[in-house]
Amino acid sequence: MNDDLEQSNNGDQSRQLFSRIESNPAILHGKPVIAGTRLSVEVLLESLASGDTFDELLEDYPFLSREDIVAAIEYAIHLIATATDTTQAVS
Numbered sequence: 001m002n003d004d005l006e007q008s009n010n011g012d013q014s015r016q017l018f019s020r021i022e023s024n025p026a027i028l029h030g031k032p033v034i035a036g037t038r039l040s041v042e043v044l045l046e047s048l049a050s051g052d053t054f055d056e057l058l059e060d061y062p063f064l065s066r067e068d069i070v071a072a073i074e075y076a077i078h079l080i081a082t083a084t085d086t087t088q089a090v091s
Contacts, residue, residue, distance in 0.1 A: 018078060020071035032075065034068045041072045048073075 014024040022035045032041040039061060047057055054069055 018071065018075040020068050021075045034064065034072065037063060039064065041075055044069065044072045045076055 014022050016022050016035070017032055020035050021032050021041060023030050023032050027033055027038055028040055033039055034041070034044070044057065047060075048069075052060075054066060057069060058064055058066070
């Protein structure tokens, strides 16, 4: 994972968060997106959680690849695995 800021071609600051995942303050207020798109990881994961298949997502978003979908899932796994446990058990 590369946490260094990189300059995009248009002068905006983009940050590579994970393979195929980037963040840019000028795109969706800096939410993680599939690199080179305005499709947020959040929207992609919500679609999968609601039952959309990879094939349906690829049809709905023709610019997307299977590798992009897998990268979004891997990014979410990485965030969960590296998060500090701030949750408490509910009685």
